[in-house]
Amino acid sequence: MIALRAGGRIAADRSQQVAAGLLWLLAAALVLGLALPLAAILGKALTGDDGRFAGLAQFAAIVGEARFWDAVSNSLAVSLTTTMIVLPLAYVFAAALTRTCMPAKPLFRALALTPLLAPSLLPGIALVYLFGNQGLLKAWFPDGSIYGFWGIVIAEVFFTFPHALMILVTALSVADARLYEAATALGAGRIRRFVTVTLPAARYGLISSALVVFTLVIVDFGAPKVIGGQYNVLAVEVYKQVIGQQNFPKGAVIGMLLLLPAVLAFVIDHLLQRRQRALLTARAQPLVVRPQAWVDVLSTVACAAIGGALLVIIATAVAAAFIRLWPYNLSLTLAHFDFDNMDGGGWAAFYNSMKMALATSVIGTLMVFGGAYLAEKTRAAPVARQLLKLLAIIPMAVPGLVLGLGYILFFNNPANPLHFLYGSMTALVLCSVMHFYTTANLTATTALKQLDAEFEAVAASLKVPFWTTLWRVTLPVCLPAMLDIARFYFVSAMCTVSAVIFIYTPDTVLASVAVLNMDDAGDTAAAAAMATLIVAASALICLVFSVASWWLSRRTQAWRIR
Amino acid sequence: MKLVNRIALGLACAMAGSAFADTTLTVYTALEADQLKAYQQKFEEENPGIKIKWVRDSTGIITAKLLAEKANPQADVVMGVAASSLLVLEKEGMLQGYAPKGVDKLSKAYVDSANPPAWVGMDVWGATICFNTVEAAKLGLKKPESWHDLTKPEYKGRIVMPNPASSGTGYFDVSAWLKVFGEKDGWTYMDKLHDNIAQYTHSGSKPCKQAAAGEFPVGISFEYRAAKLKEGGAPIDLVFPKEGLGWDVEATAIMKGTKNADAAKKLADWSASRSANELYEKNFAIVAMPGVAKPNAHIPGNYEQLLIKQDLKWSATNRDKILAEWTKRYDAKSEPKK
Numbered sequence: 046m047i048a049l050r051a052g053g054r055i056a057a058d059r060s061q062q063v064a065a066g067l068l069w070l071l072a073a074a075l076v077l078g079l080a081l082p083l084a085a086i087l088g089k090a091l092t093g094d095d096g097r098f099a100g101l102a103q104f105a106a107i108v109g110e111a112r113f114w115d116a117v118s119n120s121l122a123v124s125l126t127t128t129m130i131v132l133p134l135a136y137v138f139a140a141a142l143t144r145t146c147m148p149a150k151p152l153f154r155a156l157a158l159t160p161l162l163a164p165s166l167l168p169g170i171a172l173v174y175l176f177g178n179q180g181l182l183k184a185w186f187p188d189g190s191i192y193g194f195w196g197i198v199i200a201e202v203f204f205t206f207p208h209a210l211m212i213l214v215t216a217l218s219v220a221d222a223r224l225y226e227a228a229t230a231l232g233a234g235r236i237r238r239f240v241t242v243t244l245p246a247a248r249y250g251l252i253s254s255a256l257v258v259f260t261l262v263i264v265d266f267g268a269p270k271v272i273g274g275q276y277n278v279l280a281v282e283v284y285k286q287v288i289g290q291q292n293f294p295k296g297a298v299i300g301m302l303l304l305l306p307a308v309l310a311f312v313i314d315h316l317l318q319r320r321q322r323a324l325l326t327a328r329a330q331p332l333v334v335r336p337q338a339w340v341d342v343l344s345t346v347a348c349a350a351i352g353g354a355l356l357v358i359i360a361t362a363v364a365a366a367f368i369r370l371w372p373y374n375l376s377l378t379l380a381h382f383d384f385d386n387m388d389g390g391g392w393a394a395f396y397n398s399m400k401m402a403l404a405t406s407v408i409g410t411l412m413v414f415g416g417a418y419l420a421e422k423t424r425a426a427p428v429a430r431q432l433l434k435l436l437a438i439i440p441m442a443v444p445g446l447v448l449g450l451g452y453i454l455f456f457n458n459p460a461n462p463l464h465f466l467y468g469s470m471t472a473l474v475l476c477s478v479m480h481f482y483t484t485a486n487l488t489a490t491t492a493l494k495q496l497d498a499e500f501e502a503v504a505a506s507l508k509v510p511f512w513t514t515l516w517r518v519t520l521p522v523c524l525p526a527m528l529d530i531a532r533f534y535f536v537s538a539m540c541t542v543s544a545v546i547f548i549y550t551p552d553t554v555l556a557s558v559a560v561l562n563m564d565d566a567g568d569t570a571a572a573a574a575m576a577t578l579i580v581a582a583s584a585l586i587c588l589v590f591s592v593a594s595w596w597l598s599r600r601t602q603a604w605r606i607r
Numbered sequence: 608m609k610l611v612n613r614i615a616l617g618l619a620c621a622m623a624g625s626a627f628a629d630t631t632l633t634v635y636t637a638l639e640a641d642q643l644k645a646y647q648q649k650f651e652e653e654n655p656g657i658k659i660k661w662v663r664d665s666t667g668i669i670t671a672k673l674l675a676e677k678a679n680p681q682a683d684v685v686m687g688v689a690a691s692s693l694l695v696l697e698k699e700g701m702l703q704g705y706a707p708k709g710v711d712k713l714s715k716a717y718v719d720s721a722n723p724p725a726w727v728g729m730d731v732w733g734a735t736i737c738f739n740t741v742e743a744a745k746l747g748l749k750k751p752e753s754w755h756d757l758t759k760p761e762y763k764g765r766i767v768m769p770n771p772a773s774s775g776t777g778y779f780d781v782s783a784w785l786k787v788f789g790e791k792d793g794w795t796y797m798d799k800l801h802d803n804i805a806q807y808t809h810s811g812s813k814p815c816k817q818a819a820a821g822e823f824p825v826g827i828s829f830e831y832r833a834a835k836l837k838e839g840g841a842p843i844d845l846v847f848p849k850e851g852l853g854w855d856v857e858a859t860a861i862m863k864g865t866k867n868a869d870a871a872k873k874l875a876d877w878s879a880s881r882s883a884n885e886l887y888e889k890n891f892a893i894v895a896m897p898g899v900a901k902p903n904a905h906i907p908g909n910y911e912q913l914l915i916k917q918d919l920k921w922s923a924t925n926r927d928k929i930l931a932e933w934t935k936r937y938d939a940k941s942e943p944k945k
Contacts, residue, residue, distance in 0.1 A: 567816030
């Protein structure tokens, strides 16, 4: 009897040890792939050309330049304008999806999310063909005026729309029907109800999506690079300093400054989310949406217009990829897919991207899910668990451009024992895993929180090691969330430009980078062709995942139905 | 099990591969992507055992990259980079002088005057305006004949040119204007031209490609890209402004401290050889070896005489100063001024 109990304790101890070891390993990976590169940027920003500590001297020098303030005001103007355009559009769309009986909702939803499949360079290229000097609708923006402010804004609206939409759909899908009943009983009209009930309930969602859109735009450099013309913004300025002039200290300083709005937005968002939890009470009644002919028709028209506009942009880029010489020779051709005879890295770039996205998807999912599991469900290594939780939320506030710059500064330092990773596929995968860590981690944590902690408590009292519980209970239940994470990682890694633009080498050049380089060399149609391939690959993978998810949930999720 | 086997096999192959590998030369270049393949194929065919790994970007970026890596150079050879850029590297003591076999058969004007030469020319590329005749007819634009024509108000917002900080083509345009018009008048000219410029592009090819596509009717570019696009059916005319054309030499140089010195010399030898010059000739009207070039239907026979008298050393010595001034005047503007 005694021997048996002792044996059980040893097994339980070993389980704890393994969990602690894994936790420390993951925490170390995040320190290495995230914290140290960021520290390297800060170090560079504070170090002078002579290698000595310069304090804020370099910040002061840059802040003194008129050119810098031009870029700041341009970045702010573009980001604010985009936010003000995207919010109402996304709100209308989200309201139509959640609060009306509009037909074909899944179709509209899918349509609205398609921009997620494309790099932010794609709308820029499409706008050249739509509104450029030879564009189909050139009269809308005469004399090349699309190159600049409005070009960037329209491209960013396309790029950020699904992000705003997803947040607003979540915000609008919970509502307390009692409040509407009370308002109606008190004689409030439609507008009054909107102002006094709907808006206050959705205000956190609105602020949150405004912050997300603003941050995405201010740190994006794909769209302004392609369609910005001479309109200089901060993100492009970092690129120019680092790639064009190889001026790393200056790039690091502007990168640090670019971190400010992102961190600020992130902090505001977190404070607000904390307050929101008190909003919904246990006694809330779900709102039942009833058909209302004119609302449903208006919603359908609005969503068709918005979805149609998004579709036109993608379709234009796809069409441009197949037209021989717009606008003089409209015959169809595959010549623009002859990437090997063009700048940008050739077909290898596309295959590299596929490899990189697959590796990111597999490694990212395992790492994120493993980390979330150990942090949520075990009680091993408290310090490592806290460190992991803390580090996991940082990537959300770090622009890809800044992370990428950190990677060169950290890994390209000959004194770094990890120097050999510089420019390798491993570094690209690590960077992508880190860049999208927060969103993936939120998905995993949410799924894990749905599972009662009883499972672990029972397992512990039965002396079952944690991996048995994980394999028998947790994994099968969380499979749909894992597939979501894997798909998210794949598509994000396929489209990202900003995180990888500084760390690819000729051997590891990626498709999204090739789009940028081909556009730089003037091969706009080839750039459109490569962007089309990216969209096609992402769409295909999404399709595969949907099928896999459907099949797996039939096998593992039957318990949910009862 | 299968997977383990496969990994083991892969590792074994990788190790064996590195043991018996060919020498791989890392070559930094600003050559056009559509030229690289032919050069690489011919060189590797004539020099079995040596492989080329290209690192390609615009002249300004390759130059900046080389300078940034000064402490720890990654390149073995620089090939097809502007001589005015190579002279900057030479000043920094980064190049290894070497006289390739048969260098005496090349035109002296296109080889570094030092002995042994720090760089050896391959071909000459020079300024050319791509003028889209179809769009010009629609807009009622007259074909420009001189650089000064481009400052006329009718061309406002119709011209694209390469950014000299990133593009070698852009840089020789700017240095030629300063040379031909004089320093003061040169900047005054560029002030006026700036008012008409719609965009400064990253690469020297893009202005001509944009002109060919009618996106902007006038593109300041270079003759190879222009002739190539016209051949491909683009509705453009090539204009050679009468004040004279800026130009530069595409050249080859060996990086000091390369670990593959023998292979690097082989590439330098090949780059000066007749067989290489015969490949350059397919792309350029002027090549380093006299008598190799053949007339091109789209480029006038007297092209060499249209080039301005230019001192590449002057272009190299003043590169930093000129680019800083140019960037201050024109790149900082968020929008074309006035």
